[in-house]
Amino acid sequence: MTMIIPLLTLNAIIVPSTINTSSLEQLLKLAATDLTSISGIQTQQELISQYAAVNGDVAAQFAPTLLAGVGDARSGMRIASARTIAARPDADAVYALLAAMIVENDQRVVSTMARSVAAGIQRLPATDLQSLAAYAAAQFDTMIRDHTTPHELRKTLVISLGRLGSDALPYLRLLAETPAWAERLHSSLPAALAETRQPAAAADIVALYEADSNPGYRTSCLQALGMLTRQGAALPALGVQNAWLRARVEQEADPRVRAIAATTYAKWPGAANDTEFVKLIGQRIQTTTGDERKAYLRSLLATLLPPEPSIRTVLESIASSQTEPLTHRKIAWSILASHPIDPR
Amino acid sequence: MVLSGTVSVSASLLGVTCTNSMTATVAQRSGPTWSTLGSCVEDNEPNWGANLLGMGEPMGEIRDKDSNIWRIIVPQTSEDDWTDGVTVRQASGGPNDGLWYVVGNTLEIDLETVINKFAKSGGPPPEPGATNFYDYNNAAGNCIAADMADFIQALKNHEYRGTPSTAKSLEGHFGRIEYALDLTGDPAQAIEDHAATSQAALISSVNTTIGAIEDSLKLFTAHGTWSDAGPNWGGTGSLGSGTCTEYDIDNSRYYSGCYYGPSHF
Numbered sequence: 001m002t003m004i005i006p007l008l009t010l011n012a013i014i015v016p017s018t019i020n021t022s023s024l025e026q027l028l029k030l031a032a033t034d035l036t037s038i039s040g041i042q043t044q045q046e047l048i049s050q051y052a053a054v055n056g057d058v059a060a061q062f063a064p065t066l067l068a069g070v071g072d073a074r075s076g077m078r079i080a081s082a083r084t085i086a087a088r089p090d091a092d093a094v095y096a097l098l099a100a101m102i103v104e105n106d107q108r109v110v111s112t113m114a115r116s117v118a119a120g121i122q123r124l125p126a127t128d129l130q131s132l133a134a135y136a137a138a139q140f141d142t143m144i145r146d147h148t149t150p151h152e153l154r155k156t157l158v159i160s161l162g163r164l165g166s167d168a169l170p171y172l173r174l175l176a177e178t179p180a181w182a183e184r185l186h187s188s189l190p191a192a193l194a195e196t197r198q199p200a201a202a203a204d205i206v207a208l209y210e211a212d213s214n215p216g217y218r219t220s221c222l223q224a225l226g227m228l229t230r231q232g233a234a235l236p237a238l239g240v241q242n243a244w245l246r247a248r249v250e251q252e253a254d255p256r257v258r259a260i261a262a263t264t265y266a267k268w269p270g271a272a273n274d275t276e277f278v279k280l281i282g283q284r285i286q287t288t289t290g291d292e293r294k295a296y297l298r299s300l301l302a303t304l305l306p307p308e309p310s311i312r313t314v315l316e317s318i319a320s321s322q323t324e325p326l327t328h329r330k331i332a333w334s335i336l337a338s339h340p341i342d343p344r
Numbered sequence: 345m346v347l348s349g350t351v352s353v354s355a356s357l358l359g360v361t362c363t364n365s366m367t368a369t370v371a372q373r374s375g376p377t378w379s380t381l382g383s384c385v386e387d388n389e390p391n392w393g394a395n396l397l398g399m400g401e402p403m404g405e406i407r408d409k410d411s412n413i414w415r416i417i418v419p420q421t422s423e424d425d426w427t428d429g430v431t432v433r434q435a436s437g438g439p440n441d442g443l444w445y446v447v448g449n450t451l452e453i454d455l456e457t458v459i460n461k462f463a464k465s466g467g468p469p470p471e472p473g474a475t476n477f478y479d480y481n482n483a484a485g486n487c488i489a490a491d492m493a494d495f496i497q498a499l500k501n502h503e504y505r506g507t508p509s510t511a512k513s514l515e516g517h518f519g520r521i522e523y524a525l526d527l528t529g530d531p532a533q534a535i536e537d538h539a540a541t542s543q544a545a546l547i548s549s550v551n552t553t554i555g556a557i558e559d560s561l562k563l564f565t566a567h568g569t570w571s572d573a574g575p576n577w578g579g580t581g582s583l584g585s586g587t588c589t590e591y592d593i594d595n596s597r598y599y600s601g602c603y604y605g606p607s608h609f
Binding site: 083087107108111112118119147148149150151152155156159163180183184186187188190191194195197214216217219220223224227230260267298301302325326327329330333337 | 376377379381388389391392394395399400401402405407410411412413414419421422423424428431433447448449450451452454552559562563566567568
C-alpha cells in the first residue's frame with residue numbers, strides 16, 4: 001500500500017503529495033537554512049520537526065546554531081529547536097540547550113527549553129548521561145529558588161526537575177522541607193515527586209497527603225501516586241503503599257477522594273485480582289454521577305478486565321446516552337471496545 | 345488507520361502473473377469518541393494559596409482539576425505521556441493485519457481556576473493581628489482604595505474568560521485555550537488515523553501528536569502582552585487596574601508603595 005504523505009505548505013512552496021525521502025530532506029534543509037521567509041511559529045515548528053524526522057543526527061547538530069537566535073523575533077525558532085533536541089537528543093545538544101536556557105530572556109522560551117531539557121535527558125541512554133542530569137538538576141533548583149522567576153515558569157521548572165529522576169529527589173525534598181518554598185510549591189510537589197519515578201518518592205507523597213486534609217489536594221497526591229503505582233509490578237516496595245491506598249478507597253470521607261483513590265489503585269497490576277475491589281467499582285459506577293462516576297469508569301478501564309454482563313449493560317447505556325457527559329461516554333466506549341463480545 | 349491508499353494484489357498461476365490495484369478511501373471516524381470535551385470550573389479550591397509576602401507568590405492560576413498542575417490534555421500517565429488516555433488494538437486479518445491502531449480515547453480538558461485565599465475578602469491575615477490583604481489594599485488612601493472587589497473579579501476573569509466572561513476570549517487563560525483549540529484542532533481527531541507496526545511505536549506517535557497540541561496550547565495561553573491589557577487590566581475603564589502591596593513579614597507591616605499587579609497571576 002502506498003502511503004500518502006500529508007501536504008506541507010511553506011508559503012509559496014508546496015511539497016508534492018508523494019516525494020521520496022532524500023528529495024524531501026534536501027528541500028527541507030534548503031528551507032530550514034533560510035527561515036526569514038517563513039512566518040509563524042507553527043510553520044517553523046512543522047518545518048524543523050519534518051526536517052528532524054528525516055535526518056535526526058544532522059538536526060541535533062543544526063539546532064544548537066539556531067539556539068543562538070537573532071533577538072526576540074526568532075523565539076519561534078528557538079522553541080522549535082528545543083523541541084527537536086528533546087525528540088532526538090544527544091548529550092552535547094542537551095548541554096547546549098541547557099546553556100541557552102540559562103541565558104534566555106523570553107519566559108515562554110525558557111519554559112519550553114526546560115521541558116525539552118528534561119524530556120531529552122529522559123530519552124538519553126544511561127551511558128550518555130554522565131553528570132548531565134545532576135548538572136541540570138542543580139540549574140533547575142537555582143532557577144526555582146530565584147525570587148525573580150515568575151510563578152508560571154517556576155511551576156514548569158519544578159515538574160521538569162522531577163523528570164530528571166534520582167538526581168532530582170534530594171532537591172525536591174529540600175524544597176518540601178523549607179516552609180517558604182513548601183508553601184509556594186505545595187500544589188506542584190506531589191506530581192514533581194512522582195515524575196522522579198523513584199519508589200522512595202511514594203513515602204514523600206503519602207506524607208504530603210497526610211499533612212493536608214483538603215480534598216482537592218488529596219486528589220492530586222493520589223493522582224501522583226498513580227504514576228508510581230503504574231510501575232507496581234516492578235516496585236515491590238510499593239506493596240506497602242498499595243494496602244494504604246486500598247484503604248483510602250473505602251475509608252476517605254470525601255466521595256471524590258475515594259473515587260480518585262480507586263482510579264489510582266486500579267493502575268496497580270495486582271488490583272485486577274482484588275475481586276472485592278472490582279465488585280465495588282462496578283457498584284459505584286451504577287450509583288454515582290459526575291466526576292465520581294468518571295473516576296470509577298476510569299478505574300474499570302485501568303483494570304483491563306472484561307466487564308461482567310450486568311456492568312456491560314450499564315456501560316452500553318452510558319456509551320449510547322445523549323445526556324451522559326461526553327468523557328463518560330468515551331470511557332465506557334473504550335472499555336467496551338477493549339472487550340468486544342465474540343459474535344459466535 | 346490510514347486515511348487512504350492504493351491496495352495492490354498480485355497473484356501468479358502457472359507462470360502467469362496478474363496484478364490489480366484499486367484506490368481505497370477510508371473515511372475518518374467521527375462521533376463523540378473523536379471529540380474532546382473542554383471545561384473549566386472557576387475558583388474551585390477555597391483553601392488554595394500561599395501567604396502574599398512580596399516574593400512572587402501567585403494570586404491565581406489555571407490548572408488541571410485532578411492533578412493540580414499545569415496539564416491541559418488529560419489523562420497523562422506522566423508528563424507528556426498519554427498512554428492512559430488512549431485504547432489501542434492490533435488488527436487481525438485483512439490488509440492491515442498486525443497493525444496497531446487507536447480504537448478509542450478518553451482524552452479531555454478538565455481544568456480549574458484557583459484564587460489565592462489570602463487575596464480574597466475575608467481572607468486570613470498574613471500573621472496574627474495584622475490586617476488582611478484585601479482590607480489593607482481596599483482602605484482609603486491605599487493601593488486599590490475602595491476597588492478591591494473589582495480587582496479580585498478582574499483576577500478571576502484573567503484566569504477564566506476575560507471581561508466580560510466570553511467563550512474563546514483572548515483576555516483570559518481558559519478563553520485562550522478554547523480559542524487555540526480551533527487553531528490546533530481537536531486532539532482526539534488528530535490521533536484517529538494513527539497506526540504503527542508495534543504498540544510502542546503507536547504510543548510514541550500518539551504522544552508526539554498530542555504533545556505538539558499541548559505545547560501549542562500552553563504557548564498560546566502563556567503570559568504576554570495580553571496579560572495586563574484590555575478590559576481586565578487596561579487602565580481607565582477596565583475592570584481591574586493598578587497594583588497592590590504585600591506584606592513584609594520580617595518587619596510586620598505592609599510594604600510602602602504599590603508593586604504587585606497582573607504579572608503576579
